[in-house]
Amino acid sequence: MTSVKQVQVTFDCADPERVARFWCEVLGYVVPPPPEEFAGWDDFHRAQPPEKRGAWFVAMDPTGVGPRLYFQRVPEGKVVKNRVHLDVRVATGLVGEERLAVLEAECARLIPLGATRGKLLLADEENESCLNMQDIEGNEFCLD
Template sequence: MATVRQVQVTFDCAEPERVARFWCEVLGYEVPAPPPGFDSWAAFEQSLPAEMHGSAFAIVDPNGVGPRMFFQRVPEGKVVKNRVHLDVRVGTGLVGQERLDALEAETVRLEALGASRVQLLVADGFNESCQVMQDVEGNEFCLD
């Protein structure tokens, strides 16, 4: 029998802390405590070489259920659609107008945080409605 392993979701981005703090607000995640021996992440960062400053950031589920999310700075910008994306489950169990209302309410909340709406995919008899969005750096995700 295979061993179940934990996973980490990693985002390539230009501004790791900015993108990480956006996802904290979306998911209710938090920034973990700094490494032992440091009273803050800023103090830890100052211990690193200058070229490493601002190069990475991580967030965690405060309940320990969801995966750790890691954000790393890369030199290239985003140029194509994500091959993997997150579905943020805000309408689970809802159908019709009730689901559309829940998706719209969360869309408005996330737009205030810097997200952009891309396309509303309306229920088609097989799939329920979902709202395609982009985060603060253009990474696609769905409100599902």
């Protein structure tokens, strides 16, 4: 039996490059270089047939540890809550007021990038506090 070596997370969205660049800022990811024969991504997109221009974009962890994020254009908008979401682990190991302060600071950093703040879920007997958020196209994620 073969084991999985890598995981890619795919986002359906209206504007792949915009959403990819948002997630680069959130996670410290980078946009990979374009194919060798192109000076930049704009040149690559211009070389595509009109219906394919801007159809997808990628964000990747510069260390190669985190999963590659792939953003693909789809015609329909988001209708219901995500069944899968990312937890952005900004407060791992922290508890109480220290954890809340880190969650709030990260939220404050992401809102000017286009994120939307959701509900703060306070710690209970089983879970630490986390903060629900949405990216620039309404995809849910948590600051954890």
